[in-house]
Amino acid sequence: MEQQRSISGSSQSPRSPSSQPYLSVSVTDPVKLGNGVQAYISYRVITKTNLPEYQGPEKIVIRRYSDFVWLHDHLFEKYKGIFIPPLPEKSAVEKFRFSSEFIEMRCQALDTFVNRIASHHELQQSEDLRTFLQADEETMERLMSQETGIFKRKPADLMQIFKDVQSRVSDVVLGKEKPVEESNPEYEKLKHYIFELENHLAEAQKHAYRLVKRHRELGQSLSDFGKAVKLLGACEGNSLGKVFSDLGTKSETLSDKLQKEAHQLLMNFEEPLKDYVRSVQSIKATIAERANAFRRQCELAETIKLKEINLNRLILIRSDKVGEAEFEYNQLKAESEEATRMFEKIMRLMNEEIVRFQEQKTLDMGIAFHEFAKGQARLANGIATAWRSLLPKLEACSSS
Amino acid sequence: MMGSENEGFEEAHLYASKEEMENLVLDNPLNDSNSYSNYRSAMSSAISDTSHPLAPSILVTPADSDPILSPPPYRDHLYHNSPTESSYIEPPPFGDNVGDVNGVENHSLNLDNFGRFSRSASWSTSSSSDSEYVKITVSNPQKEQEASNSIVPGGGNYVTYLITTRTNVPEFGGVEFSVRRRFRDVVTLSDRLAESYRGLFIPPRPDKSVVESQVMHKQEFVELRRVALEKYLRRLVAHPVIKRSDELKVFLQVQGKLPLATTTDVASRMLDGAVKLPKQLLGDSSVVVAPHEVVQPAKGGRDLLRLFKELKQSVANDWGGSRPLVVEEDKEFLEKKEKINDLEQQLSNVSKQAESLVKAQQDMGDTMGELGLAFIKLTKFENEEAMFNSQRARAHDMKGFATAAVKASRFYRELNAQTVEHLDTIHEYLGLMLVVHSAFSDRSSALLTVQTLLSELSSLESRAEKLEATSSKVFGAGKSRNRKMEDLKETIRATEDAKNIAIREYQRIKENNRSELERLDKEREADLLNMLKGFVHNQVGYMEKIANVWTKVVEETSCYAKENS
Numbered sequence: 001m002e003q004q005r006s007i008s009g010s011s012q013s014p015r016s017p018s019s020q021p022y023l024s025v026s027v028t029d030p031v032k033l034g035n036g037v038q039a040y041i042s043y044r045v046i047t048k049t050n051l052p053e054y055q056g057p058e059k060i061v062i063r064r065y066s067d068f069v070w071l072h073d074h075l076f077e078k079y080k081g082i083f084i085p086p087l088p089e090k091s092a093v094e095k096f097r098f099s100s101e102f103i104e105m106r107c108q109a110l111d112t113f114v115n116r117i118a119s120h121h122e123l124q125q126s127e128d129l130r131t132f133l134q135a136d137e138e139t140m141e142r143l144m145s146q147e148t149g150i151f152k153r154k155p156a157d158l159m160q161i162f163k164d165v166q167s168r169v170s171d172v173v174l175g176k177e178k179p180v181e182e183s184n185p186e187y188e189k190l191k192h193y194i195f196e197l198e199n200h201l202a203e204a205q206k207h208a209y210r211l212v213k214r215h216r217e218l219g220q221s222l223s224d225f226g227k228a229v230k231l232l233g234a235c236e237g238n239s240l241g242k243v244f245s246d247l248g249t250k251s252e253t254l255s256d257k258l259q260k261e262a263h264q265l266l267m268n269f270e271e272p273l274k275d276y277v278r279s280v281q282s283i284k285a286t287i288a289e290r291a292n293a294f295r296r297q298c299e300l301a302e303t304i305k306l307k308e309i310n311l312n313r314l315i316l317i318r319s320d321k322v323g324e325a326e327f328e329y330n331q332l333k334a335e336s337e338e339a340t341r342m343f344e345k346i347m348r349l350m351n352e353e354i355v356r357f358q359e360q361k362t363l364d365m366g367i368a369f370h371e372f373a374k375g376q377a378r379l380a381n382g383i384a385t386a387w388r389s390l391l392p393k394l395e396a397c398s399s400s
Numbered sequence: 401m402m403g404s405e406n407e408g409f410e411e412a413h414l415y416a417s418k419e420e421m422e423n424l425v426l427d428n429p430l431n432d433s434n435s436y437s438n439y440r441s442a443m444s445s446a447i448s449d450t451s452h453p454l455a456p457s458i459l460v461t462p463a464d465s466d467p468i469l470s471p472p473p474y475r476d477h478l479y480h481n482s483p484t485e486s487s488y489i490e491p492p493p494f495g496d497n498v499g500d501v502n503g504v505e506n507h508s509l510n511l512d513n514f515g516r517f518s519r520s521a522s523w524s525t526s527s528s529s530d531s532e533y534v535k536i537t538v539s540n541p542q543k544e545q546e547a548s549n550s551i552v553p554g555g556g557n558y559v560t561y562l563i564t565t566r567t568n569v570p571e572f573g574g575v576e577f578s579v580r581r582r583f584r585d586v587v588t589l590s591d592r593l594a595e596s597y598r599g600l601f602i603p604p605r606p607d608k609s610v611v612e613s614q615v616m617h618k619q620e621f622v623e624l625r626r627v628a629l630e631k632y633l634r635r636l637v638a639h640p641v642i643k644r645s646d647e648l649k650v651f652l653q654v655q656g657k658l659p660l661a662t663t664t665d666v667a668s669r670m671l672d673g674a675v676k677l678p679k680q681l682l683g684d685s686s687v688v689v690a691p692h693e694v695v696q697p698a699k700g701g702r703d704l705l706r707l708f709k710e711l712k713q714s715v716a717n718d719w720g721g722s723r724p725l726v727v728e729e730d731k732e733f734l735e736k737k738e739k740i741n742d743l744e745q746q747l748s749n750v751s752k753q754a755e756s757l758v759k760a761q762q763d764m765g766d767t768m769g770e771l772g773l774a775f776i777k778l779t780k781f782e783n784e785e786a787m788f789n790s791q792r793a794r795a796h797d798m799k800g801f802a803t804a805a806v807k808a809s810r811f812y813r814e815l816n817a818q819t820v821e822h823l824d825t826i827h828e829y830l831g832l833m834l835v836v837h838s839a840f841s842d843r844s845s846a847l848l849t850v851q852t853l854l855s856e857l858s859s860l861e862s863r864a865e866k867l868e869a870t871s872s873k874v875f876g877a878g879k880s881r882n883r884k885m886e887d888l889k890e891t892i893r894a895t896e897d898a899k900n901i902a903i904r905e906y907q908r909i910k911e912n913n914r915s916e917l918e919r920l921d922k923e924r925e926a927d928l929l930n931m932l933k934g935f936v937h938n939q940v941g942y943m944e945k946i947a948n949v950w951t952k953v954v955e956e957t958s959c960y961a962k963e964n965s
Contacts, residue, residue, distance in 0.1 A: 193785045200778045207771040214764045221760040225753040232746040235739070240925050247932060355788060362794040366960035369801045373953035376808070380947035387939045394933050398926075 023049040025118045025133065027063075027111035030103045040064050041103060043110060047133045059134050065090075067132065067140055068110055074128040075117065080289045080342070081349030082123065083357055085116035086278030101263075105271050112275065180298040181291070190354065191287060198280045205273040212266045219258030226251025239397050246393060250386050257386075261379045268371040272364055279357070290350065293343040300336040307332055534567040534637040536652075538630035541622045542580075558582050559622055561629060565652050571644065577653055583608075584662075586629060589651045591663040593642060595696060598842035598905075599912030601835045601920060602642060603635035640919070673704035680705040688894040689853070695905045697845035706852075713852040727847075730910065736917055737840065744833040747826055754823040758816060765812030772805030797957060804953045808946050815942035822938060825931040829924060836920070843913055846906040853899040860892045 029044040047059045068087055076084045088109035091102075117123045131143070182188075226248040233244025307329045314322045538561050546556025560580040567575065583606075590605035606628035613621050633652075637643045650659055680703075689706055698710045775798050782795040867885055 189785070189787075193787075196781065196785075200774070200781055204771065204774040204778060207767060207774050210767045211764075211771055214760070214767045218757075218760040218764050221753065221756040225750070225757045228746070228750040228753040232743075232750050235743050235746045236925070236928070240929060243929070243932060247936070355790075358788045358790040358794075362790040362797070363960065365794055366797050366957055369797055370954060370957035370960045372801070373804065373950045373957060377947050377950035377954055380943045380950065384940050384943035384947060387936045387943070390936050391933075391940070394929065394936060398929055398933070 021049075021051050023047070023051055023054075023118050023124060025111075025114045027107060027114055030107045032103070041106070043107060045114065045133060053130055055134050061134065061140075062137055063132070063140070065106075065110075066144065068113065070140075070144060071117075071128055071132045072113075075123060075126060076285070078126065078128070079123060080293065081286065081346035081353070082120070083279065083283050083286055083353045084123075085113050085120075086275065086282045087113055088278075101266065105267065108267065108271060109275065180295050182294055194280060194283050194287065198277065198284070201273065201277045201280060205270065205277055208265070208270040208273050212262050212270055215258050215262035215265060219255040219262065222251045222258065223255035226255065243390070243393055243397050246390060250390060254383055254386055257379060257382050261375055264375045265372070268375070269368050272368040276361060276364070279361070283357070286346075286350065286353075290343070290346045293339065293346050297336070297339040297343045300332065300339050304329070304332050304336050532569055534565065534569055534572075534643065536630065536633045536637060537564045537566075538562070538626050538633065539564065541626055544582075558584070559625075561626060563629075563633065563652065572649065572653065574653070579652065579655055581651065581658065583625065583629075585651065585658040585660075586632070588658060588660050588662050589647055592647045592660050593636075593645065594838075596645065596647065597641065597912070598695075598846065599839050599909030599916070600639075600641055601832065601839050601916045603632060603639065604831060604835055605632055669700065669702050670704075673702040673707070676702065677704045688891060689849075689898045689902075691898065691901050694849060694853075694898050694901045697842070698849065699845065709856065710848050710852045713855060714848055716855070717848075717851065733910070733913065740833070740836055740840075740917075744830070747830050747833065751826045751830055754826055758820055758823070761812060761816040761819060765809045765816060768805050768812060769809030772802045772809060775799075775802035775805065778802075800953055800956050804949045807949045811942050811946050811949070815938060818938050819935060822931050822934040825927050829927070832920070836916075839913055839916065843906070843909045846902065846909050850899065850902045850906050853895060853902050857892065857895050857899055860888065860895060864888050864892060 024047070026046050027043050028046065030041045031043075032039060033042050034040055042062050042064050045061050045063050047054065047061075048057065050057065069090075072084060072087050075082075088106050117126075117129055123129065131139075135143070228248075229251065230245050230248030233241040233248065235241070236244060307325070311322070311325045311329050314325050319325075540562040541559050542562075543557055544560050546558065560582045562578055563581055564578040565572070565576065586605055587608070590602075593602055606625065609621075609625075612624075616624070636648055642648060647660060689703065693701065693703060693706075698706045701707070779795045779798040779802060782791050782798065786792050786795065864885070867881065867888060870881065
């Protein structure tokens with residue numbers, strides 16, 4: 001479960017720092033704490049680094065899911081344009097059951113999350129990350145309770161974002177203004193691609209999940225079949241009975257193999273696919289942010305024009321409000337320029353991010369396919385070998 | 401690395417339908433996003449025009465189903481002209497014919513090179529005599545009209561089947577001959593056989609299926625019945641005793657109307673019995689069972705009086721204070737019976753689990769296929785929308801993966817179709833258990849007849865003693881006493897005769913039971929062993945194929961492995 005990925009080892013970002021400095025993180029040892037509704041899981045986060053900004057070569061802190069959410073949300077707010085690595089689902093219902101499988105998957109996903117941040121050339125420099133990795137538990141609690149306004153609202157909640165966007169759009173519509181959107185054909189293509197991709201991936205993930213279930217079901221039925229065959233063998237007696245008994249035993253062995261493979265499939269194939277879906281959703285959130293930035297830029301541009309006209313008018317009539325108006329105008333100008341900068345930054349970042357994303361996903365999927373194929377080959381070979389071992393006995397039986 | 405679209409699909413063209421569909425989906429760039437539904441509709445049209453050699457006998461093929469999924473027709477055909485799909489599969493050929501070539505198509509254990517059995521239970525296959533064969537084919541169903549006055553206006557349509565026999569058995573007096581028979585004739589044959597061969601394990605005839613005949617499409621039903629009839633008749637000729645029976649010979653050879661006594665229905669029999677009863681009670685007709693009736697069970701016959709007597713006897717057996725005069729003493733038989741019951745239970749259990757297993761294998765294959773298809777769509781999508789080389793690389797990886805998944809899916813489903821066949825032996829033997837029970841009940845009803853007659857005899861004899869002991873105190877009563885004595889002695893003699901016949905019948909049935917149980921044990925052992933062999937060979941063969949498919953993907957994606965380690 002421990003994945004120690006050092007920055008120097010990864011070839012994900014074309015801009016990774018030189019191999020000298022390293023930052024390696026792992027999320028591990030989930031422990032269930034608390035009772036009933038209050039129950040939660042705590043994780044050990046181990047940081048190994050030689051970076052000067054960090055407090056030492058190794059630091060271990062205890063974090064819970066909401067802490068990861070804190071980190072995610074902060075990064076999302078501060079690094080607009082970058083595809084923030086996605087978190088595993090909140091899942092209010094499963095919390096109560098907290099099956100060991102659920103915990104294992106979540107731990108793996110959180111580990112991936114932190115590692116991706118730590119290996120992203122920009123995100124890894126964030127102060128929030130440092131806080132997350134190093135602050136003691138009391139400090140974290142204090143920080144969490146201090147959250148106000150925008151962070152309390154958890155903008156990472158995609159639905160929330162879209163609701164905001166929707167409401168703003170409807171405001172604009174009601175205000176009889178046209179909704180502003182970029183007219184950028186390449187960007188349109190990208191948006192279309194992302195939305196379509198999510199659909200395809202969701203379907204693939206659905207079948208992957210079902211496949212895990214099928215493995216379990218086949219394992220169960222082989223086990224039951226084996227038991228029944230053994231009983232039938234007991235009925236028969238003599239050498240045939242022995243063969244039946246052997247077959248039944250083999251059947252039960254194979255059932256184990258299938259259950260194991262089901263677990264492998266879940267962790268090494270279905271979970272990466274789910275992660276892929278989450279990543280795409282994260283991109284959608286960034287797309288929404290870009291839309292916000294674009295709209296803000298447009299709104300400000302509009303407002304500035306009006307202010308300029310007004311200012312000139314005031315100058316012309318030598319009004320004593322000129323100073324005030326000029327001040328406002330300059331302020332707005334600064335804001336407008338800031339908004340434009342922001343928007344252009346997002347555009348630039350997104351272009352880089354999409355390249356990184358595609359490369360990352362090709363790598364991730366390649367690994368996933370490899371693991372899947374390995375598992376299936378191993379399973380099939382195991383089944384063939386097990387059955388094959390019965391053949392000599394079967395032959396011996398018929399010749400007697 | 402970015403190979404052509406057709407890379408890896410050359411071999412796909414060897415296969416039927418599914419890979420072709422795969423090609424359709426992948427090669428057609430104009431294919432819209434509903435490629436999945438295209439696949440399905442293309443799939444079902446492929447089914448209808450496939451040159452699947454078993455296509456003619458595929459009965460019910462709903463639009464979405466795979467021809468592979470209808471197993472019953474498999475059993476009755478030889479595999480030598482196998483479809484293209486099996487050309488890929490070569491598990492080690494296992495053994496040659498176990499048992500003998502007797503030409504009956506339901507051969508024991510002929511594993512052809514394709515790793516599949518043209519399997520049949522050897523209890524339905526004669527393995528005793530060498531080089532003798534009787535081959536039966538049922539074909540050519542035709543509608544015919546009831547000749548004359550049927551009560552139902554416009555009614556009286558029925559179907560006849562052409563039953564062709566090829567044989568080298570001299571008793572038949574011919575090499576090849578055909579007759580036309582209707583289902584009613586088969587019922588008659590089955591009933592007459594049941595009467596003549598009490599105690600034997602007679603293969604059960606096909607159901608009357610009254611409901612199905614109304615509900616199903618005529619054509620499908622007739623085909624279903626044709627197959628069932630063929631199977632039934634083949635089993636009959638495979639039975640070592642039945643194959644020599646007159647009833648069967650007559651059924652197979654005599655043209656025109658079947659010259660066997662028809663079975664009247666239960667209502668008529670009861671009516672006849674009710675008519676007879678008063679006479680019996682008043683002593684007008686003989687109260688003793690006639691010899692030809694003794695050899696049949698009381699139940700289902702016309703003799704209500706006998707029925708009552710035997711019922712009384714059976715109640716006395718169960719609840720009465722005294723032990724009946726003859727009981728089932730054969731310990732060996734009782735043990736066997738216990739074993740049979742136990743066997744039945746276990747067979748039933750295995751049957752249930754086998755069904756679950758088959759379903760699970762099927763689901764596995766289906767879901768694997770769906771996963772593959774989802775990735776095929778993704779591949780197309782990424783290729784169409786690719787802006788970066790990393791996408792094209794990914795699309796290539798996906799294609800390899802998806803192809804493997806689709807192939808594996810196909811293998812799972814083929815494996816399953818054959819698993820169904822192999823495990824069907826269990827179901828056959830379960831069906832046989834019913835027959836065994838029926839043979840056992842022949843025995844117990846014969847025993848009941850004996851017991852009844854014995855106790856009747858004993859009570860008659862004590863009456864005779866009493867009568868002997870009474871002195872004629874009244875003048876003139878002596879004559880009537882003597883007459884009564886005569887009658888009584890006559891009755892005793894007749895009952896004695898009936899008793900002896902009944903005992904002989906009982907012994908005969910006992911012997912039938914015994915020999916049949918022996919035969920059952922031997923054949924069951926052989927059949928179950930073959931079932932296991934077939935099952936195991938099947939699994940080995942297909943699992944190897946599946947492993948190869950995935951090993952190839954492992955190699956193709958090995959570049960990612962280094963990164964991960």
